[in-house]
Each structure stands twice: as structure tokens, then as C-alpha cells.
Amino acid sequence: MANREIFVDTRQVNRLTIELRGFEARVGVATYHALQRTIDQTITQVGRIVPRAYAIKAKEVKESFAGGIKRPTSSNLTASITSKGHTLSLAHFPFTPRAPGGSRRRGKVAVTIKKSGGKKVVNTNPLPFVATTGARSADLTQFNVFRREGRARFPITVPRTLSIPQMITNENVGEQIQEFATEKLNARLEHEITRAMTSMSDSIRRGN
Structure with missing residues (x-):
């Protein structure tokens, strides 16, 4: 069975951890939420990108991730999505x-x-x-x-052709997916960090 993995770029997380030294816990929580949203948004986007290049249904593309999603936890922020599938008839x-x-x-x-x-x-x-x-x-x-x-x-x-993981990792398609995932992670991370810092500032002003 063919399988391919897509990993989001986490350099932004490392940068924020350094810049917000002393607030690592808040960076961790923000990263957790950002990764959760990025996983869901990336799977949806893969279901749009692949059918633009191949005559395959979006539903089939998204279904190839079933059982292949590793979500982050509060103690382990590793996240990945894996497309699985045999060559198709x-x-x-x-x-x-x-x-x-x-x-x-x-x-x-x-x-x-x-x-x-x-x-x-x-x-x-x-x-x-x-x-x-x-x-x-x-x-x-x-x-x-x-x-x-x-x-x-x-x-x-039954003659068979490409698998969905092979379509996803086609050079042009794969680059689009990687770029989307990285951009979404960075945007969500900035949003979550801003929300966390605003919440902390409001709490300090209230004397909590």
C-alpha cells in the first residue's frame, strides 16, 4: 500500500518560542490550537487541489486520510497527515x-x-x-x-493506475499543498498568540 506524509513547517514556532521566552506554555497552547486548525484546513485544501490536476473526486481524496491523521496533544505537538491508498482502477x-x-x-x-x-x-x-x-x-x-x-x-x-498518495505528492501538487499548510500554520499561530497575549494583558489589567 502506498503512503505519503505531509509535514507542516514549524520554523515559525521556534521563532516565537525564542521571542516569547518566559511564555513557553502560552506558545505551546497556541501551537496546539494552530496545528489542529491547520490539519483540518489542509485536508480540505488537498481535496480541492488534487481534483484540479486529476479527474478524481474530492471526496475520495479526503477519504484517503482516514486513519492517517496524527493530531497534537498538550504534551506532544507533533502533527502529521498521511494519505493512504492502493493504485486505483x-x-x-x-x-x-x-x-x-x-x-x-x-x-x-x-x-x-x-x-x-x-x-x-x-x-x-x-x-x-x-x-x-x-x-x-x-x-x-x-x-x-x-x-x-x-x-x-x-x-x-483490472488495469490500475496511480494511487491518491502519488497524486498528492506529484511535484507541482505537493508544492501547492506544502505552501498552503505552511501559510495556514503561520497565520493561525499569529492569531492564537495574539489572542493569548491579549487575554493575558486583559487579565493583568483586571488584577487577576
């Missing part, structure tokens, strides 16, 4: 024909995976074909692309 992408018998030319199956590349003919040997998966529920995948392993009718296999 072509049923996860727009392909034609959408059902058996929909192609005029035998073996003419085309799929769009990377949006910039447009629709590409699937060139496997033997040629691919669209067939029912046998799923009875409309919520499940009704049709998929298959190929025979030889000249005989069986066995058949």
Missing part, C-alpha cells in the same frame, strides 16, 4: 464507453486521469473492454475496465 476516473457494448470499435477504451492530458486510449495487450462488476447496489461501481491475461476468455484482470 479506471472506474475511479471518467472513461468511455461507460457500459458494455458502448464502443463502435472493439477495444477502444479511453480514460481521463490527468486533466491536462485529456482523454487517452488505454493501450493494453490484450485490448481492454468494459464489463459489469456484478454490483447490485447503485451506490457501488457498476462497470469497470478489464483486460484478459491471454487469448482465453478467462482469467481477466
Whole structure:
């Protein structure tokens, strides 16, 4: 199973810890809250960025983080998000024909995976074909692309392509995600620190 991790840049935390020496506890609390928000916002943004580059649904992208989120605690501010997933069958992408018998030319199956590349003919040997998966529920995948392993009718296999973690760590996509996560962490951290310092100042003025 492929997996990739995205770590937020914490240099801003180190800088604030030095500048606010003596208030390390408040920096820690602020960092905890900032990381929590950054994790959620980054996952949402990944669900937007990846479908811009690949013909994959945002829901599937965000679901790849299930079980792969490490949130900070008050005693351990380490945080990470991990996308997990196998390589995907072509049923996860727009392909034609959408059902058996929909192609005029035998073996003419085309799929769009990377949006910039447009629709590409699937060139496997033997040629691919669209067939029912046998799923009875409309919520499940009704049709998929298959190929025979030889000249005989069986066995058949399912061609597979990229995994969602591979899409996320595509150089261009990964850079966008890393930049977003770092910017959000810095912004949230500044916000939380400002709120903490304002609260402390108000408390001092009240004599608490």
C-alpha cells in the first residue's frame, strides 16, 4: 500500500518560542490550537487541489486520510497527515464507453486521469473492454475496465493506475499543498498568540 506524509513547517514556532521566552506554555497552547486548525484546513485544501490536476473526486481524496491523521496533544505537538491508498482502477476516473457494448470499435477504451492530458486510449495487450462488476447496489461501481491475461476468455484482470498518495505528492501538487499548510500554520499561530497575549494583558489589567 502506498503512503505519503505531509509535514507542516514549524520554523515559525521556534521563532516565537525564542521571542516569547518566559511564555513557553502560552506558545505551546497556541501551537496546539494552530496545528489542529491547520490539519483540518489542509485536508480540505488537498481535496480541492488534487481534483484540479486529476479527474478524481474530492471526496475520495479526503477519504484517503482516514486513519492517517496524527493530531497534537498538550504534551506532544507533533502533527502529521498521511494519505493512504492502493493504485486505483479506471472506474475511479471518467472513461468511455461507460457500459458494455458502448464502443463502435472493439477495444477502444479511453480514460481521463490527468486533466491536462485529456482523454487517452488505454493501450493494453490484450485490448481492454468494459464489463459489469456484478454490483447490485447503485451506490457501488457498476462497470469497470478489464483486460484478459491471454487469448482465453478467462482469467481477466483490472488495469490500475496511480494511487491518491502519488497524486498528492506529484511535484507541482505537493508544492501547492506544502505552501498552503505552511501559510495556514503561520497565520493561525499569529492569531492564537495574539489572542493569548491579549487575554493575558486583559487579565493583568483586571488584577487577576
